Amino acid sequence: xxxxxxxxxxxxxxxxxxxxxxxxxxxxxxxxxxxxxxxxxxxxxxxxxxxxxxxxxxxxxxxxxxxxxxxxxxxxxxxxxxxxxxxxxxxxxxxxxxxxxxxxxxxxxxxxxxxxxxxxxxxxxxxxxxxxxxxxxxxxxxxxxxxxxxxxxxxxxxxxxxxxxxxxxxxxxxxxxxxxxxxxxxxxxxxxxxxxxxxxxxxxxxxxxxxxxxxxxxxxxxxxxxxxxxxxxxxxxxxxxxxxxxxxxxxxxxxxxxxxxxxxxxxxxxxxxxxxxxxxx
Ligand SMILES: C[S@@+](CC[C@H](N)C(=O)[O-])C[C@H]1O[C@@H](n2cnc3c(N)ncnc32)[C@H](O)[C@@H]1O
Numbered sequence: 001x002x003x004x005x006x007x008x009x010x011x012x013x014x015x016x017x018x019x020x021x022x023x024x025x026x027x028x029x030x031x032x033x034x035x036x037x038x039x040x041x042x043x044x045x046x047x048x049x050x051x052x053x054x055x056x057x058x059x060x061x062x063x064x065x066x067x068x069x070x071x072x073x074x075x076x077x078x079x080x081x082x083x084x085x086x087x088x089x090x091x092x093x094x095x096x097x098x099x100x101x102x103x104x105x106x107x108x109x110x111x112x113x114x115x116x117x118x119x120x121x122x123x124x125x126x127x128x129x130x131x132x133x134x135x136x137x138x139x140x141x142x143x144x145x146x147x148x149x150x151x152x153x154x155x156x157x158x159x160x161x162x163x164x165x166x167x168x169x170x171x172x173x174x175x176x177x178x179x180x181x182x183x184x185x186x187x188x189x190x191x192x193x194x195x196x197x198x199x200x201x202x203x204x205x206x207x208x209x210x211x212x213x214x215x216x217x218x219x220x221x222x223x224x225x226x227x228x229x230x231x232x233x234x235x236x237x238x239x240x241x242x243x244x245x246x247x248x249x250x251x252x253x254x255x256x257x258x259x260x261x262x263x264x265x266x267x268x269x270x271x272x273x274x275x276x277x278x279x280x281x
Contacts, residue, residue, distance in 0.1 A: 069139030073099030
């Protein structure tokens with residue numbers, strides 16, 4: 001992820017409401033390009049994010065799931081393929097338009113809504129609650145404000161309902177981390193030494209960056225330390241029941257390019273995936 005703007009740090013702050021409008025504008029602008037590039041799946045989606053979320057959600061046919069920040073609905077459709085009904089939302093009307101186009105034939109299993117997850121009233125008005133589970137695939141680090149979502153989820157979920165999310169790893173893949181590799185030619189062969197350089201981590205901050213190289217406009221990320229990210233949900237009665245840092249399987253390593261950036265993520269976690277469960281809503 002390229003860093004294109006100096007990060008701004010403010011202690012004890014995890015929400016950045018002043019960027020809500022900008023985020024809608026940017027995601028509307030880049031949504032179609034984004035979906036053209038990765039809407040059919042990439043290695044991170046296929047090997048890390050989607051199988052891990054699927055395992056943690058453990059959905060059963062007939063379940064009803066809330067998909068928050070669904071984008072063009074790739075994981076939405078994957079869940080619907082398991083016989084569950086999905087109510088999916090995103091703040092970008094262009095992403096929802098693309099999601100509806102891609103969900104041709106899924107009309108009986110998916111309903112899409114243009115909703116900003118920072119808006120409590122809009123969340124409360126979503127039809128279909130309470131849900132068996134909620135999921136947010138690679139969305140929280142792109143969301144300027146997450147407290148209203150955390151506060152709304154207990155009402156949106158059934159008792160002991162699950163919330164599963166994935167994010168770019170807050171330590172190894174956030175706020176302009178830098179990757180490097182040194183190659184040493186020793187008498188025993190070539191030794192490769194992979195390193196990550198982590199910028200200040202402990203304060204939440206916002207910065208502009210790119211998730212896909214070449215994207216037409218940088219979008220805004222919201223870096224939050226892992227403890228802050230989990231605390232906002234745990235304060236609402238959620239317990240953390242699983243935390244995963246999925247690894248590329250050997251098969252993916254064989255298939256993937258031998259470039260340094262490809263190999264880097266065999267040694268460090270690209271993604272963090274969590275399952276939270278409501279204790280007593
Ligand atoms: C990296 S994309 C992930 C999209 C999709 N979940 C996927 O995995 O393909 C991040 C998504 O978050 C959405 N988003 C960001 N802030 C949001 C908000 N406040 N409310 C709803 N959606 C939001 C963006 O429009 C975008 O679709």
